[in-house]
Amino acid sequence: MVIGTFLLAGFIKGLIGLGLPIVTLACLGSTLGVREALTVFLIPGIATNIYQALAGPALTPLLRRLWSFLAAAAVGIWIGVGVAAGAKSETLVTLLGITLCTYVAVTLLRAQLPPPGQRELWMSLLMGGLGGVMFRLTGIMIVPGILYLQTLDMSRHVFVQALGITFATITVTLGISLTGRNLMTQDLALMSLFALVPTALGLALGQRYRHHISESRFKCIFLVALFVIGLDMLRRTLL
Secondary structure, three states: OHHHHHHHHHHHHHHHOOOHHHHHHHHHOOOOOHHHHHHHOHHHHHHHHHHHHHOOOOHHHHHHHHHHHHHHHHHHHHHHHHHHHHOOHHHHHHHHHHHHHHHHHHHHHOOOOOOOHHHHHHHHHHHHHHHHHHHHHHOOOHHHHHHHHOOOOOOHHHHHHHHHHHHHHHHHHHHHHHHHOOOOOHHHHHHHHHHHHHHHHHHHHHHHOHHHOOHHHHHHHHHHHHHHHHHHHHHHHHO
């Protein structure tokens, strides 16, 4: 199951540039558990996101602009670790299902937060902190963290690099916080390291076949599948 999940997740990230934590949590969250699946995601997530963060034209300017957002996200993750450690698995699965459905709806409707303007500093702190908490609880920072980054008027390539910097920061922070709270067990660490192999293979395949399929059509199929998975999680935990 882990091999198949990370092969698929790596393929999707190689094809459309994102989706690794979403696919991992969607496929493994209701079987291994959200906490365990998020822990297994760490090593492949850190490796692929550091690559994405460094492969871009604006590393230093982005770090200067996003430092408050990234710092708040790191604090949010530490807060979220404490909350997640005491939460029931069913509660986390329900929250993940709601977040998946919200992400799909927002993406399909192309909804976007208003530009922050002169409020960018405190908006970065607020959205970064909330995004960090949500990432620790569900493995997804898109609501509201990434939705906020979309309002900062970046070019496509700079925005992709900003995503890489953000994801690299939060996955490294998550790894440190899990180790400090003894949530990263030896078995999960070995499974995460092993998952790096199918992730790399899937990533290479996705990049190879990126131009052989319509990106818009694939994104639509991907989003519909996530919505169905999210609804199924809600059905199993709420009914």
